[in-house]
Amino acid sequence: MRVTDQMLFALATRSTGLARSxxxxxxxxxxxxxxxxxxxxxxxxxxxxxQSRALQERFTAIAKAADTASxxxxxxxxxxxxxGNSLLRARELAMQLVNPTYTAAQRVTGxxxxxxxxxxxxxxxxTQLGDRYVFGGNRDATAPFNAAGAYLGDTAxxxxxxxxxxFAPASVRADAALKGVDPTTGAVTGADVLASLQALATAxxxxxxxxxxxxxxxxxxxxxxxxxxxxQIGDAQNSMNMAVATNQAALNDERQRNSxxxxxxxxxxxxxxxxxxxxxxxxxxxxxxxxxxxxxxYLR
Amino acid sequence: MGIDLLSILSSAGASLASHRAAAAVASHNIENASTPGxxxxxxxxxxxxxxxxxxxxxxxxGVRLSSVTQTRDRxxxxxxxxxxxxxxxxxxxAQSLEAVSALDPQAAGxxxxxxxxxxxxxxxxxxxxGSPQLRQTVVSTARSLSLAFQRTGSALADAQRGxxxxxxxxxxxxxxxxxxVARLNGAISTARASGSEPNDLLDAxxxxxDQLAQIAxxxxxxxxxxxxxxSIGGRFSIVDGNLAGSLQTFPDPANGAHLGVxxxxxxxxxxxxxxxxxxxxxxxxxxxxRDGAIGTSVQRLDQLAFDLAGAINTxxxxxxxxxxVTGRPLFExxxxxxxxxxxxxxxxxxxADPRRLAAASSAAGLPGDATALxxxxxxxxxxxxxxxxxxxxxxxxxxxxxxxxxxSARAAADQDGAFSDQLQTMRQATSGVSIDEELxxxxxxxxAYEAVAKVIQTSSEMLSTLMNLRP
Numbered sequence: 001m002r003v004t005d006q007m008l009f010a011l012a013t014r015s016t017g018l019a020r021s022x023x024x025x026x027x028x029x030x031x032x033x034x035x036x037x038x039x040x041x042x043x044x045x046x047x048x049x050x051q052s053r054a055l056q057e058r059f060t061a062i063a064k065a066a067d068t069a070s071x072x073x074x075x076x077x078x079x080x081x082x083x084g085n086s087l088l089r090a091r092e093l094a095m096q097l098v099n100p101t102y103t104a105a106q107r108v109t110g111x112x113x114x115x116x117x118x119x120x121x122x123x124x125x126x127t128q129l130g131d132r133y134v135f136g137g138n139r140d141a142t143a144p145f146n147a148a149g150a151y152l153g154d155t156a157x158x159x160x161x162x163x164x165x166x167f168a169p170a171s172v173r174a175d176a177a178l179k180g181v182d183p184t185t186g187a188v189t190g191a192d193v194l195a196s197l198q199a200l201a202t203a204x205x206x207x208x209x210x211x212x213x214x215x216x217x218x219x220x221x222x223x224x225x226x227x228x229x230x231x232q233i234g235d236a237q238n239s240m241n242m243a244v245a246t247n248q249a250a251l252n253d254e255r256q257r258n259s260x261x262x263x264x265x266x267x268x269x270x271x272x273x274x275x276x277x278x279x280x281x282x283x284x285x286x287x288x289x290x291x292x293x294x295x296x297x298y299l300r
Numbered sequence: 301m302g303i304d305l306l307s308i309l310s311s312a313g314a315s316l317a318s319h320r321a322a323a324a325v326a327s328h329n330i331e332n333a334s335t336p337g338x339x340x341x342x343x344x345x346x347x348x349x350x351x352x353x354x355x356x357x358x359x360x361x362g363v364r365l366s367s368v369t370q371t372r373d374r375x376x377x378x379x380x381x382x383x384x385x386x387x388x389x390x391x392x393x394a395q396s397l398e399a400v401s402a403l404d405p406q407a408a409g410x411x412x413x414x415x416x417x418x419x420x421x422x423x424x425x426x427x428x429x430g431s432p433q434l435r436q437t438v439v440s441t442a443r444s445l446s447l448a449f450q451r452t453g454s455a456l457a458d459a460q461r462g463x464x465x466x467x468x469x470x471x472x473x474x475x476x477x478x479x480x481v482a483r484l485n486g487a488i489s490t491a492r493a494s495g496s497e498p499n500d501l502l503d504a505x506x507x508x509x510d511q512l513a514q515i516a517x518x519x520x521x522x523x524x525x526x527x528x529x530x531s532i533g534g535r536f537s538i539v540d541g542n543l544a545g546s547l548q549t550f551p552d553p554a555n556g557a558h559l560g561v562x563x564x565x566x567x568x569x570x571x572x573x574x575x576x577x578x579x580x581x582x583x584x585x586x587x588x589x590r591d592g593a594i595g596t597s598v599q600r601l602d603q604l605a606f607d608l609a610g611a612i613n614t615x616x617x618x619x620x621x622x623x624x625v626t627g628r629p630l631f632e633x634x635x636x637x638x639x640x641x642x643x644x645x646x647x648x649x650x651x652a653d654p655r656r657l658a659a660a661s662s663a664a665g666l667p668g669d670a671t672a673l674x675x676x677x678x679x680x681x682x683x684x685x686x687x688x689x690x691x692x693x694x695x696x697x698x699x700x701x702x703x704x705x706x707x708s709a710r711a712a713a714d715q716d717g718a719f720s721d722q723l724q725t726m727r728q729a730t731s732g733v734s735i736d737e738e739l740x741x742x743x744x745x746x747x748a749y750e751a752v753a754k755v756i757q758t759s760s761e762m763l764s765t766l767m768n769l770r771p
Contacts, residue, residue: 002734005333007725014721039403040710047700050748054416054692058680062422072714118314134426138660138668141430156665160427160676166682167674171425262406293471299743 012287111204135174149194162243177229193222311362385517392585402455414448430667453641467646486542517580533578593705619658619672
């Protein structure tokens with residue numbers, strides 16, 4: 001093949017240009033850490049990366065919401081535990097003061113303590129986290145129990161997403177535990193704890209032994225209802241904690257997948273960069289040699 | 301009649317001129333060794349036929365320059381325009397698509413990130429539907445989502461407008477080159493009438509033809525009189541002999557007012573529309589990128605914005621704001637999908653007061669009811685009407701499709717470029733100038749010139765000897 005000067009220069013231009021382009025690409029990948037920057041770099045992976053980043057954000061958001069719900073349930077559990085302790089103290093007082101050895105004056109004193117217990121229980125049931133009441137159902141902007149012990153919340157159980165499209169209870173029905181309402185039928189089938197406390201205080205103040213005795217069973221039922229309430233809180237909290245753990249694990253998996261899809265293998269890229277640099281050096285050297293020899297150097 | 305000394309002097313003088321011409325051709329080649337489009341020329345010398353018999357045989361009369369021809373391989377030349385046009389087409393398309401970054405999958409603040417952030421804010425609000433701060437966050441992320449759609453849509457539209465500008469500029473170049481080819485057709489015809497090949501005019505015309513092939517995929521056809529006629533897209537003649545037509549652009553209402561191309565044939569003022577697919581070269585590549593990968597992405601992005609806004613609005617309109625009002629859309633979007641990405645905006649009513657964001661499925665559930673939000677969250681996984689995929693999958697599919705078209709264009713550009721490079725290398729091997737060869741030709745002409753000069757000197761001495769003879 002006849003070789004002309006323009007061919008040599010064109011070949012040198014093409015080959016060094018190609019080698020420089022590979023070096024530039026390797027530098028870009030090494031410095032950015034990204035294997036796929038433009039959709040054209042790997043079309044199938046580019047689409048998967050869009051979804052992977054969305055999934056990471058989704059798992060993060062679900063874990064965060066579940067964690068917040070779990071914190072709220074911790075507050076609810078703490079409040080329910082305190083209410084249970086208060087109720088237990090009230091029942092102890094009832095059992096103690098129903099004994100004939102106590103005087104009417106001592107029962108009036110006991111009634112005052114029961115009044116304080118009622119206020120404490122109401123305060124515990126009106127617990128807030130941030131700006132919302134944890135036992136009010138959807139009516140979370142106002143205190144769920146008034147001073148008379150009436151429930152002002154609604155029957156809703158809030159739900160939080162624990163996996164994409166899967167929602168789990170993140171609150172409990174305080175009216176079921178405190179007012180004896182059957183969550184399914186809405187009928188009052190259990191003990192009204194607050195009314196029982198009010199009845200106990202009234203009976204103690206009136207030195208009404210029968211009345212005091214009549215509160216013992218409702219108070220015991222109330223304790224059982226509060227225990228059940230704490231059980232529900234625990235179940236919900238478990239769901240939330242599990243959602244946090246599951247979604248964090250899914251997030252880590254997705255991060256790894258994203259990295260495998262779109263990030264460079266640093267060893268591979270560094271090696272490729274070194275190879276590209278060597279290829280460029282060889283290309284420059286070969287090009288220089290190719291255009292070095294000319295008859296001009298020999299003709300006189 | 302015999303050979304006299306004066307005839308030797310005369311033929312030697314003519315031979316000197318021939319070798320000087322050979323040296324001039326070699327010199328011309330060397331001077332144009334780097335000139336694009338130049339084909340090396342060759343001085344064809346031939347011995348002058350003896351016209352008379354001298355003493356015992358025919359004695360020639362020296363040498364003459366019979367012609368100066370250019371070296372071109374017609375087989376290669378016939379393939380080069382199509383190769384140039386193909387390589388320019390795919391290269392222009394690939395470069396145009398690679399310059400678009402609006403759909404980069406890992407770019408910070410991408411549309412995908414904005415979409416995911418919007419749904420994340422809904423999840424946070426679902427946990428505490430009455431929170432003013434979380435409501436404000438949802439409105440902010442909804443605004444970011446609409447801005448991301450607008451930004452992505454406008455980046456793609458900007459790319460299309462940039463390609464319109466490229467088309468506009470290239471049309472001017474095509475018209476100038478077509479006029480140049482027509483002018484050169486005339487000049488070549490005139491020069492040929494003198495009986496010689498106007499090699500440098502032929503080079504100039506070939507260079508213009510190559511450029512027309514690169515820019516518009518123009519095809520050349522040589523007619524019987526030596527003119528080269530040029531057509532574009534196989535149906536529109538832009539050069540006919542020494543007459544040139546022209547291309548014009550016009551805003552095409554059927555294609556979003558992007559530029560279309562129409563052409564006026566030589567000697568006519570009637571213009572005919574040229575479909576984008578009929579154009580090759582860089583023009584065709586720009587139009588293919590604009591109306592192909594980018595145009596498809598624009599349409600699909602608009603459809604996604606329209607479908608997503610529709611699905612979200614349907615869910616939102618079923619819910620109740622904290623003010624107890626229902627039926628409000630969350631997003632404002634046009635009546636049709638066309639331009640929806642650019643038109644998408646958060647409803648002014650909700651932007652003004654995030655309390656109007658509908659999270660509850662009934663007024664009775666206010667303020668904590670979040671069941672309407674759960675319906676809104678469900679749109680994240682619901683198939684969009686047009687694609688059958690959920691919004692994120694649809695965006696991923698748009699990204700993949702755009703990437704696939706870019707990768708195809710790049711692969712075609714590499715392949716077509718290699719083919720074109722190979723043909724041009726072969727053209728260079730045939731028509732290119734080798735400095736070494738030309739230096740040798742120059743040396744050869746110089747030696748011959750010196751030798752003929754010696755002939756003149758010797759003949760002159762012989763004549764002098766003869767003149768000094770005394771009887």
